[in-house]
Amino acid sequence: MSEEAKWYVIHTYSGYENKVATNLEKIVENRKMEHLIQDMKIPSEIVIEKDSNNKPKEVERKIFPSYVLVKMIMTDESWHVVRNIRGVTAFVGPGSKPIPLTDEEVRKFDIESVVIELRFEVGDSVKVTEGSLVNSIGVIVDISDDKKRAKVAMSMFGRQTTIEMDTNSLESIN
Numbered sequence: 001m002s003e004e005a006k007w008y009v010i011h012t013y014s015g016y017e018n019k020v021a022t023n024l025e026k027i028v029e030n031r032k033m034e035h036l037i038q039d040m041k042i043p044s045e046i047v048i049e050k051d052s053n054n055k056p057k058e059v060e061r062k063i064f065p066s067y068v069l070v071k072m073i074m075t076d077e078s079w080h081v082v083r084n085i086r087g088v089t090a091f092v093g094p095g096s097k098p099i100p101l102t103d104e105e106v107r108k109f110d111i112e113s114v115v116i117e118l119r120f121e122v123g124d125s126v127k128v129t130e131g132s133l134v135n136s137i138g139v140i141v142d143i144s145d146d147k148k149r150a151k152v153a154m155s156m157f158g159r160q161t162t163i164e165m166d167t168n169s170l171e172s173i174n
Contacts, residue, residue: 007071007105010068125173140152
C-alpha cells in the first residue's frame with residue numbers, strides 16, 4: 001500500500017509555529033517516521049521595515065501566521081503524532097477530517113519546487129489549450145528560466161503578435 005504524501009495545513013497557537021515544527025522533526029526522527037511525515041514548512045518572506053532610527057532593515061515575516069504546512073501520508077498514526085504536539089490546535093479541514101492542499105495550491109503558494117519538464121522548446125509550434133486563445137497556434141520565441149511562462153508569437157488580425165502565457169496551457173504540435 002504505497003500512498004503518495006500530500007501537503008496538509010495544521011493550525012497552531014500564535015507564535016508556536018517554529019516550536020511545533022522543531023518538535024515534530026524530533027518526534028519523526030526518534031520514532032523513525034520519515035516515510036510518513038516527510039517535510040514541514042513555515043512559509044515566510046523577507047520584507048524591508050524601518051527601525052526606530054528610520055533605517056531600513058530586513059525582517060523575516062510569516063506569510064501564514066499560526067499555520068505550519070506538513071507533507072505527510074495520512075494514517076491514524078501520523079495524524080495522532082501531529083495532532084498531539086504541544087501547540088497544535090487542529091488540522092485544517094471540516095470537523096476532524098484533514099483536507100490536503102491541491103496541486104494548484106501547492107504551486108500557487110510556492111510550497112514545493114517542482115521540476116517542470118516541457119515537451120517543447122524555442123522555435124517549436126504550439127497550440128493553446130485553455131483560456132481566451134484556446135486552439136490558437138503559435139511559435140515559442142522565449143521560455144522563462146523557471147519554465148512557468150513562455151512568449152508565443154502568433155498571427156492575430158493579420159499581424160504578428162507576441163503573447164506571454166503559462167506553459168501549462170500550451171502543447172506541442174510538432
